[in-house]
Amino acid sequence: MKTLTKILIVSLLVSLPNFSKAQSPDTQIQSRFSDAERKAATEDPKSYLIDPASIRIIKIKEEKLERHSIQTTLDDFMTKEDELVFIDKIINTAAKIWGLIKNNAPVMNITTKYATAVPKGLISWINLSNWKTPRAYTYAFNANNFYGTEVIHVQYKVIYMYGGNYKGKGQYLTGVTIVPEIVNVAWAYRFNLNAEVPDSTVINVGSSDNPIAAMQLKISWTIESMIKASQGTSIYYIQGDGQMQQIASPFKAEVEPIKIEDVQSAKVLMTDDINKIF
Secondary structure (H helix, E strand, C coil): CHHHHHHHHHHHHHHCCCHHHCECCCHHHHCCCCHHHHHHHHHCHHHHCECHHHCEEEEEEEEECCHHHCCCHHHCCCCCCCCCCEEEEEECCCCCEEEEEECCEECCCHHHCCEEEEEECCCCHHHEECCCCCEEEEEEEEEEECCCCEEEEEEEEEEEEEEEEECCEEEEEEEEEEEEEEEEECCCCEEEEEEECCHHHCEECCCCCCCEEEEEEEEEEEEECCCCEEEEEEEEEEECCCCEEEEECCCCCCCCCCCHHHCHHHHHHHCCCHHHCC
């Protein structure tokens, strides 16, 4: 538990974003809006400007899923025998970065995108067994304009399967993903959401003999209007023993943040190149 607490505190300190990066849309962004949207924003700018204080990400539900409700490579058993597996060296063998919502709509085939945290050298998934029932946490993302009217309401699930071991050792992760469920975006707004699991965050928080996989699942969002473009990030910490916690959010800091530029190891989490996803 001490290890988890230490990791959560350090991760929170180095990962918190802020709204200082919000900037006025450039010509490229403006070209995505119709003449009618441009005219409406010019006549009533407060309707098309997000109030940063109104943005919230709230956990609204926790549940356990049926085994068949999550698609992973566990279904694609390979017959080749593992040759050299390092149970204490944990890597992500699946997706590292993928789009979730693009221009107000869920990305196609999103259910096939997920991350893993498994032993290095693993070839045959059949050697991973004793997986626990998948867990899911539902979150709601809400934002209002400066009139107090809700203009963004997005609901998504953080899903993962945990507890799998390699020949009786370790606790690993698979099927770590985010699935959009509801996307309601007001006219003249554009909302995008993507997920990322940097390799540097996939680690072993257990021992060499009894590894416990852990990873940080980063979600980055952008909201665009004719008036302004804003972006932010939240990070979820997930362990192979089933623990999951939101450790960073732009909306509430439980500890005093430090300057991100002072922490070299945090830079991988805070990249702003949204275009590499979409």
